[in-house]
Amino acid sequence: MSDTADPAASAEIDEQTRRDFLFTTTAAVGAVGLATAVWPFIDQMNPAADTLALASTEVDLGPIEEGQSITVVWRGKPVFVRHRTADEIKSAGEDDKAELPDPETDAARVQQPKWLVMIGICTHLGCIPLGNKSGEPKGEFGGWFCPCHGSHYDTSGRIRKGPAPNNLPIPAYNFLSDTKMKIG
Amino acid sequence: MSEKQMHPIIKWIDYRLPVFSFMEHELHEYPTPKNLNYWWNFGSLAGIVLVIMLVTGIVLAMHYTAHVDYAFDSVERIMRDVNYGWLIRYIHMNGGSMFFIVVYIHMFRGLYYGSYQAPREILWMIGVFILLAMMATAFMGYVLPWGQMSFWGATVITNLFSAIPIVGDSIVTLLWGGFSVDNPTLNRFFSLHYLMPFVIVGLVVLHLWALHMHKSNNPLGIDAKTDQDSLPFHPYYTIKDLFGLGAFLIFFAYFVFFQPNFFGEPDNYIVANPLQTPPHIVPEWYFLPYYAILRAFTADFFLYAYTPIAWIMSAKLAGVLAMFASILLLLLMPWLDGSKVKSSKFRPVYAMFFWIFFLDCIVLGVVGGKPAEGVWIYIGQATTTYYFVHLLVIIPLVSRLERPKTPPESISAAVTSKAEG
Numbered sequence: 001m002s003d004t005a006d007p008a009a010s011a012e013i014d015e016q017t018r019r020d021f022l023f024t025t026t027a028a029v030g031a032v033g034l035a036t037a038v039w040p041f042i043d044q045m046n047p048a049a050d051t052l053a054l055a056s057t058e059v060d061l062g063p064i065e066e067g068q069s070i071t072v073v074w075r076g077k078p079v080f081v082r083h084r085t086a087d088e089i090k091s092a093g094e095d096d097k098a099e100l101p102d103p104e105t106d107a108a109r110v111q112q113p114k115w116l117v118m119i120g121i122c123t124h125l126g127c128i129p130l131g132n133k134s135g136e137p138k139g140e141f142g143g144w145f146c147p148c149h150g151s152h153y154d155t156s157g158r159i160r161k162g163p164a165p166n167n168l169p170i171p172a173y174n175f176l177s178d179t180k181m182k183i184g
Numbered sequence: 185m186s187e188k189q190m191h192p193i194i195k196w197i198d199y200r201l202p203v204f205s206f207m208e209h210e211l212h213e214y215p216t217p218k219n220l221n222y223w224w225n226f227g228s229l230a231g232i233v234l235v236i237m238l239v240t241g242i243v244l245a246m247h248y249t250a251h252v253d254y255a256f257d258s259v260e261r262i263m264r265d266v267n268y269g270w271l272i273r274y275i276h277m278n279g280g281s282m283f284f285i286v287v288y289i290h291m292f293r294g295l296y297y298g299s300y301q302a303p304r305e306i307l308w309m310i311g312v313f314i315l316l317a318m319m320a321t322a323f324m325g326y327v328l329p330w331g332q333m334s335f336w337g338a339t340v341i342t343n344l345f346s347a348i349p350i351v352g353d354s355i356v357t358l359l360w361g362g363f364s365v366d367n368p369t370l371n372r373f374f375s376l377h378y379l380m381p382f383v384i385v386g387l388v389v390l391h392l393w394a395l396h397m398h399k400s401n402n403p404l405g406i407d408a409k410t411d412q413d414s415l416p417f418h419p420y421y422t423i424k425d426l427f428g429l430g431a432f433l434i435f436f437a438y439f440v441f442f443q444p445n446f447f448g449e450p451d452n453y454i455v456a457n458p459l460q461t462p463p464h465i466v467p468e469w470y471f472l473p474y475y476a477i478l479r480a481f482t483a484d485f486f487l488y489a490y491t492p493i494a495w496i497m498s499a500k501l502a503g504v505l506a507m508f509a510s511i512l513l514l515l516l517m518p519w520l521d522g523s524k525v526k527s528s529k530f531r532p533v534y535a536m537f538f539w540i541f542f543l544d545c546i547v548l549g550v551v552g553g554k555p556a557e558g559v560w561i562y563i564g565q566a567t568t569t570y571y572f573v574h575l576l577v578i579i580p581l582v583s584r585l586e587r588p589k590t591p592p593e594s595i596s597a598a599v600t601s602k603a604e605g
Contacts, residue, residue, distance in 0.1 A: 039268075040267070040268030040271050040272060041239065041243055041268075041272070043267040043268055044243055044246070044247070044266055044267050044268050044269060044272060045246070046267050048247075048261070048265040048266045048267060048269070049264070049265040049266075049267075050261060050265040051265075
């Protein structure tokens, strides 16, 4: 960069010249410009505004009888909403002291004990566990059973046996009224 | 970077796959005439615009739906909901116009300085094919938003093929995949619009291959003979091309950010309606000169009515053929021009006709954008006539009759004599 016909300058060949400065600053501005231009092309793959607008789902809890579960779709994923029986709530509370692979109390997993709301995707490899419909196997702990690789979840949706590492995750939700809930 | 300076790993790879010495040879050492002016920037600019079009186009295809019921809405969704969708679409939309601006300047540069002459005939001809491929791509891309101009543009252009005797109507049905421009047409246009840019990339590779065989022409139109006449491509022309790119991107960005619909038609923001034609259909600006030539051929146009053309074909077919001929004739430029001297700098008479031809193309473009009525019909017919007279009569005659000035001995001699003078 520093070579020039001027003998005075070539004597100080290691000196920073005006040309070096211009070269570096120009390249830096160009690099920043390029990086700025690249960002929109990456960000366009993120969820669009209309996709985000559909990011929450409202659920009418009225028709769900005690002991019944429904599956609702939230952000393209199944969410289990279970109206738990008194027995289920009791056994979930008792199992707080059992040996749990992913320790968590039942109270920490619900806002109202009778409503258990979880994302119905097995934490092992993403299958949907059985047990949400009547007649489906509920596993050894009376909750859910994943047929893919044999994970058993209890009445609080906690992993008890099998290869899954974590409890079924709880989505963000809140109750709008006694019979209405908003997920997301 | 000679072989000795190579890093051992680079050397190992290069011995097996010589990408590094190839790049060194074609992008670094590559001897380039030292007298290139800024008109020589437009080749690399065209290449960069092609890349911008590919990148934005691939991204748009991630969000676009090629179906008559959804296409228009999916484009509006890109504009309103997709993150930076408005920016990416406006770059792509205006990028089409930028591509043609750059390529047209690149072509007029070639015409002025005789860049098509031996031994660069094939280089030039590949360029004409690139233009044709660009036109097909641009036309099909314009159909995709499924607005009124998309639909009626597609209808008019596909109907050009109905001018072909006997099989015309069958060909049009084949193009449509139905009995009018409809969903099958939109689907195939989307498929081909995605394909064609890669065909262009292939043609560009051939174009560059041919270019690197005999290197760039230059404003003097004489061959570089000694090392004194050329400079290594890097850093001299990489930096010059980058500087030109900076200036060009400012021009490009002005339209993207401040006048994004300058080159477009408002009617294309109305969803396609097969039952109603807009009152005034115009193609995109880069097609206007050809459109003017197409429309010039009416039953009473003297170039048609008083020539043997009228005995053998309809005015409609003559117009369609003239339009295609206006581009295909450019393939013959290396032979139409019989001059021994390339650059118009040394051919004053030819240079004058070049500028008349340039103006003629501009006026054809203006005429193409006007309704076909009143005085515009006659202006269109006069400029169409001149277009063909220029290519088929003036160039062959002037290039063979004019006695050009003597070009300098060498590129470096031209520089030193100027410095002394």
